[in-house]
Amino acid sequence: MEQKPHYQLFIDGDWTEGAEGQAMAARNPATGADWASFACAASADVDRAVAAGQRALADPAWRDMSQTARGKLLYRLADLVAENAVHLGLIETTDSGKLLAETVSQTAYVADYYRYYAGLADKIEGAVLPIDKPDMHVFTRRDPIGVVAAVVPWNAQMFLTATKLGPALAAGCAVVLKASEIAPAPMFELARLIERAGFPRGVVSVITGDAENCAIPLTRHPDIDRIAFTGGPETARHVVRNSAENFAVTTLELGGKSPILVFDDADLDGAANGLIAGNFGASGQSCVAGSRGLVHRPIFDDLVRRIEEKAAVIVVGDPLDAATHIGPLCTEAQINRIEDSLAHARAQGARIRFGGARVERPGSYMAPTLVECAGPETETLKVEMFGPVMSLLPFDTEEEAIALANSTPYGLGSGVFTQNLARAHRVSERLRAGICWINTYRAISPIAPFGGFNQSGYGREAGLEAVLDYTRTKTTWINTSDTPMANPFIMR
CATH class of the missing domain: 3.40.605.10 (Aldehyde Dehydrogenase; Chain A, domain 1)
Structure with a gap:
């Protein structure tokens, strides 16, 4: 042996x-x-x-x-x-x-x-x-x-x-x-x-x-x-x-509960990829996970549809396999916490659009999950998940989006998807976060401060x-x- x-x-x-x-x-x-x-x-x-x-x-x-x-x-x-x-x-x-x-x-x-x-x-x-x-x-x-x-x-x-x-x-x-x-x-x-x-x-x-x-x-x-x-x-x-x-x-x-704001003028495929990167990248085990997706109501259904289509081809499996997109979570305790939070979210009226359960295979695997939240108090919007769980909530106005984004004791990362340059500057300036990514997410550099x-x-x-x-x-x-x-x- x-x-x-x-x-x-x-x-x-x-x-x-x-x-x-x-x-x-x-x-x-x-x-x-x-x-x-x-x-x-x-x-x-x-x-x-x-x-x-x-x-x-x-x-x-x-x-x-x-x-x-x-x-x-x-x-x-x-x-x-x-x-x-x-x-x-x-x-x-x-x-x-x-x-x-x-x-x-x-x-x-x-x-x-x-x-x-x-x-x-x-x-x-x-x-x-x-x-x-x-x-x-x-x-x-x-x-x-x-x-x-x-x-x-x-x-x-x-x-x-x-x-x-x-x-x-x-x-x-x-x-x-x-x-x-x-x-x-x-x-x-x-x-x-x-x-x-x-x-x-x-x-x-x-x-x-x-x-x-x-x-x-x-x-x-x-x-x-x-x-x-x-x-x-x-x-x-x-x-x-x-x-x-x-x-x-x-x-x-x-770490924290970083918001990603998607406005109705955004490139929706780019925004969908940004949300996937922010939530499913690194199996969601990231301090800057963009796990609070705030989406302009007129595009909410369209964006969810695009995310569902992209998620359908996500491969969960062996992290050594080049074809794998999401590997296991590091500990069983993470899956247990996620399952508890999802149960609370359902009880609060949230809808699980896909995923929501562990993957039955040896190891600690969790399926990529999308939660359509019933309101800003939904547990998955409040708790750091540290797993592949995306929570989406619609908003109606820019002011509401900013208020929702800042309604957290955390403030590490944030993201804004919009083609309006004035809005990008205006919103990013008001987000209480140490990092703001515009029309991208989860990028790092030794030249850029992180905190x-x-x-x-x-x-x-x-x-x-x-x-x-x-x-x-x-x-x-x-x-x-x-x-x-x-x-x-x-x-x-």
């Missing part, structure tokens, strides 16, 4: 079992079978990883490395990620059930995130200040913020890791990367590439484990200087409370400013005169 892979923790440049010897099985959602195992970190392992980061920051090998040299290491990592995109994608698909076509293409594209931040590494600049005291020379510099706790979920690991790891390393930080205990294998495969790229020991450690033994000790650790967290709002509340213990600078990316409003979190990942968020500004004053200090009791 072929031996199943076993992944160890990567701490201070060494591969190691957890301090308490705990391990978990990795389940393949496509088959329901365990395919690998991985070591789980205990509090002592968190301490080791953070201490390794502190030592790396003090070690001349990393502390005194030029910014240009840091960039070259990131370029090397980018090349390794691109060269190993197929392997990384296969591991991620096996561990999480995401389509191989998407995991491979997304991993290959993620290499550009590391290249982007590699190019920014030696563009992190201070300034000479035009100070109002002629005998003083005053300048600023940006120093690495310190040891970063980067907490990444399972659903878009390569992308969400790159948006944290890229700018943190470009800035000269050390990083403890905490992978989800659900499907962490790709993160350990990435750790092998980080090791091969030549980063000094301790600059990056990769660990995983449960909340009590790993996540909580990490996010409240007294020597953590910054927390970059992606996950759900409830967990984020605990992270924020934990950060009160160390005053770590914290950014949160928390939300309200309960979708705060702070931004990707883009030029993100690298500055991993630095602290230091101001230096130099007295250029030969005159000694005057009255010491008066502030200059």
Whole structure:
């Protein structure tokens, strides 16, 4: 019998079992079978990883490395990620059930995130200040913020890791990367590439484990200087409370219930494809899923018909098969939550236009589902589904559409389909969301900031400013005169 892979923790440049010897099985959602195992970190392992980061920051090998040299290491990592995109994608698909076509293409594209931040590494600049005291020379510099706790979920690991790891390393930080205990294998495969790229020991450690033994000790650790967290709002509340213990600078990316607005002048085939991308892409397991479809009433029936026609040819099946459009959900718990929400929606008067049930085959499969909602309080419009469930609700006026779109505590993504340029500007300006896509959906770039409003979190990942968020500004004053200090009791 072929031996199943076993992944160890990567701490201070060494591969190691957890301090308490705990391990978990990795389940393949496509088959329901365990395919690998991985070591789980205990509090002592968190301490080791953070201490390794502190030592790396003090070690001349990393502390005194030029910014240009840091960039070259990131370029090397980018090349390794691109060269190993197929392997990384296969591991991620096996561990999480995401389509191989998407995991491979997304991993290959993620290499550009590391290249982007590699190019920014030696563009992190201070300034000479035009100070109002002629005998003083005053300048600023940006120093690495310190040891970063980067907490990444399972659903878009390569992308969400790159948006944290890229700018943190470009800035000269050390990083403890905490992978989800659900499907962490790709993160350990990435750790092998980080090791091969030549980063000094301790600059990056990769660990995983449960909340009590790993996540909580990490996010409240007294020597953590910054927390970059992606996950759900409830967990984020605990992270924020934990950060009160160390005053770590914290950014949160928390997902949500993103609206897609379709107006009566939209290209309906394009809008139908946008709704399908926003709801069925990645099997609906996306933080920016456009799971609240708001449709102008005059085109509602026509748009639903087009979605039904396109959905009829969607293939649900093996994520390794290139013909598959929707693979399994990562966990059985997701399907259970979806089934409960659909039952509530039906009780509220919603109509299931297609789907609405699990697919009977080994693994955790859910059929693509369209819910015609009875009103704005329909449960599937309120709850983050994290599965292939599209909910549609008609509106009559632009003002009503905007009000419905903003009637949520979340605010990550949004979409607008219209051929009216004035309307596109007008509506997108009023949507309370960190991202707005016009006549497209679910597009990303290392150049474009990514993040939300309200309960979708705060702070931004990707883009030029993100690298500055991993630095602290230091101001230096130099007295250029030969005159000694005057009255010491008066502030200059």
